[in-house]
Amino acid sequence: MSTATSPLEARPVSVVTLSPTPPAATRLQSLDAYRGLIMVALAFNGFGLAATARNYLKATPDSGFWQAVLHQFEHVEWAGCGFWDLIQPSFMFMVGVSMAYSYLKRQREGHSWSRMFGHAVTRGIILAALGIFLISNSRRTTEWSLMNVLTQIGLGYPFLFLLWGRSLRTHVITAVALLGGVWALYSFFPHAGIDVAKGAPNVGVSASWAQANLADVKPAWHKNANVGHAIDTGLLNVVTRPEPFVFNSGGYQSINFIPSLATMLFGLMCGEMLRSGRTPRRKFVLLVLAGIGGLAAGTVLGWMGVPLVKRIWTPSWALYSTGWCCLILAALYAIIDLRQWRAWSFPLLVVGMNSIAIYSMGMMLRGWTAKTFQTHLGDDVFKVFGANQAPMVQATAVGLVFWLVCWWMYRRKIFLRI
Incomplete structure (x- = not known):
């Protein structure tokens, strides 16, 4: 994600007061819960578990438990x-799942295709602009970067709309073309790769890092030495910048929006399936099968030399990560929509129905909120359970403040949408 970090459902930016909350029957409540689950993870900054794990690993570097926690709550360095x-x-x-529902609703309300396409283009522009605005927070000048999750969604959204309402066959062919085209773009780029033994310090890749993370990776997929990096060094220097763009420290690339469009398309395909006339049990089974198929396809591509790299959204990553997304949604669908066990998901729904609001708070107010706690309760307020647990206490306290704001908005039927 760049660093991960966004949402989202879309409609022109507005703060609206709705009379009753849309009845459960008109919404895919498991999707709201899924969105809420992801937003809680972000707003609570992973509950500070990565930083807490690092604290414990300083004293016990061989702790398998804390190594596992750290692996799950920070981005892997490259492949994996x-x-x-x-x-x-x-x-x-x-x-993608949301689009299957939202534009059908607009169509039934009498919106023409051209009006809906205009809305999709507007939404894409707003999301891209919001992404740039949020990542520029606290910087001296505008950060003209296209790697943020909101910006990536914005770049792909109008193209996703053009695929809305098309046949499953068209969707499958398009997904194959997108991922196959990305594979060809990277694989046949003539100047890819670095000397793993020496690294490439000029693009932020040290020799030790390269040897630890690129030894088994083909040159086409090397960090900051691939076609995506070459495109960015030209594209991102078109705008006036205080300093020329040389490389992205995380290895993220602007053209990630092309393979991630395939991820959105897979979501659209699942959304169309979920709103179909199939029985709920059949829908659950299809989601599970799609999840297993995505994991298997991504793994096989990895064995064939296309590594699972989220930072450049390799075709294997697009398939593998979609597999997990399908399985997560399937589990929530089974519990919430199939079994009707819904009460437990209320804390997630509060956030899931105001994802833009809590995402923006997390991006802009996390540091300020933590500092405010310390101003009024003392610098050691987060060390109540000891210094090692301080990151966990801080992340939870700050995230709870954001959740309470969303709860207040939810109770007053205020929803911030794009």
């Missing part, structure tokens, strides 16, 4: 997958 790496694919996937 942990829970934290599934945040951005979940956003992308849910955008």
Whole structure:
């Protein structure tokens, strides 16, 4: 995610007061819960578990438990997958699922195709602009970067709309073309790769990092030495910048929006299936099968030399991460929509129905909120359970403040949408 971090459902930016909350029967409540689950993870900053794990590993570096926690709650360095790496694919996937419902509703309200397309283009522009605005927070000048999750969604959203309402066959062919085209773009780029033994310090890749993370990776997929990096060094220097763009420290690329469009398309396909006339049990089974198929396809591509790299959204990553998204949604669908066990999901729904609001708070107010706690309760307020647990206490306290704001908005039927 760049760093992961966004949502989302869309409609022109407005703060609206709704009379009753839309009845459960008109919404896919499991999707709201899924969105809420991801937003809680982000707003609570992973409950500070990554920083807490690092604290414990300083004293006990061989602790398998804390190594596992750290792996799940921070992005992997390059190839591989942990829970934290599934945040951005979940956003992308849910955008597609939501589209299957939202534009059908607009169509039934009498909106013409051209009006809906104009709305999709507007939404894409607003999301991209909001992403740039949020990542520029606290910086001296505008950060013209296209790697943020909101910006990536915005770039792909109008193209996703063009696929809305098309046949399953068209969707499958388009997904194959997108991922196959990305594979070809990377694989046949003539100047890819670095000397793993020496690294490439000029693009932020040290020799030790390269040897630890790129030894088994083909040159086409090397960090900051691939076609995506080459495009960005030209594209991102078109705008006036205080300093020329040389490389992205995380290895993220602007053209990630192309393969991530396939992730959104997979979500659209799942959304169309979920709103079909199939029985709920059949829908659950299809989601599970799609999840298993995505995991298997991504893994096989990885064995064939296309590594699972979220930071450049490799085709194998698009398939593998979609598999996990399908399984997560399937589990929530089975519990909430199939079994009707809904009461437990209320804390997630509060956030899931105001994802833009809590995402923006997390991006802009996390540091300020933590500092305010310390101003009024003392610098050691987060060390109540000891220094090692301080990151966990801080992240939970700050996240709870954001959740309470969303709860207040929910009770007053105020929903911020794009």
